[in-house]
Amino acid sequence: MSDKEVLLTPDGLKKLEEELENLKSVKRREVAERIKIAIGYGDISENSEYEDAKNEQAFIEGRIITLEKMLRNARIINNEEIDLETVSIGSTVIVEDVEFGDTMEYTIVGTAESDPGQNKISNESPVGKAMIGKKKGTIVEVSVPAGIIQYKIVDIKK
Known part of the structure; x- marks a missing residue:
């Protein structure tokens, strides 16, 4: 995603900020716990729970980066x-x-x-x-x- 201006209404800004906060405070912890549990099952090379959790973690981290960039480049339409x-x-x-x-x-x-x-x-x-x-x-x-x-x-x- 380029650094182009992101136009948001005040309501849109609030929704993006809430999503970012939820990803950082709730979802990160949940997926870290899933990874810890999956590692506890032993051999991770053929562990689907581990793979799923790692994929979800990658998605969450990617979305956090995207949201942070959008909020940095936001222009609010009042x-x-x-x-x-x-x-x-x-x-x-x-x-x-x-x-x-x-x-x-x-x-x-x-x-x-x-x-x-x-x-x-x-x-x-x-x-x-x-x-x-x-x-x-x-x-x-x-x-x-x-x-x-x-x-x-x-x-x-x-």
């Missing part, structure tokens, strides 16, 4: 920075599918926070990228595998 005239990171956007009339609500976030299941989409995703900088009433076109979807920006909120 509510005051969110413009209600144009879509930006931190905006909650209500859009209408021009063809079908379905209405959806998305919050535009940095890639580190994106969670499509929670309707938090990245500013670098096709839909997010198409909406950034646009105003209410604008129709944006998004290329998807099935073709092009047109969304009308109905409202922009904080």
